[in-house]
Amino acid sequence: MERNVWRTSSRSxxxxxxxxxxxxxxAIDVRDSKAPTAGTLSFGPASWDAFVSSIKTDHRRP
Structure with missing residues (x-):
């Protein structure tokens, strides 16, 4: 991922x-695309990786 560039998921x-x-x-920052100046959430790299892994795991559950 290129750094310091805001990206939207290809699945959006x-x-x-x-x-x-x-x-x-x-850090990895997350913001609402409809309100980009409303603030961001920031995650450390390890926390972000754990979050993404948990989403992928939950998504695979029936």
Whole structure:
């Protein structure tokens, strides 16, 4: 992932309900694409990896 560039998931639909993510190297930031100036959540790299892994695991459950 290129650093300091906001990205929207390729799985996001066109309904406008998306989050954007950027990798700053030392942290991963997440914001609401509809309200980009409303603030961000920041995760350390290890926390972000754990979060993404848990989503992938939960998504595979029946």
């Amino acid at each position: 639909g066109s309904n406008g309900q998306c989050v954007e993510v950027r990798d700053r190297g030392t």
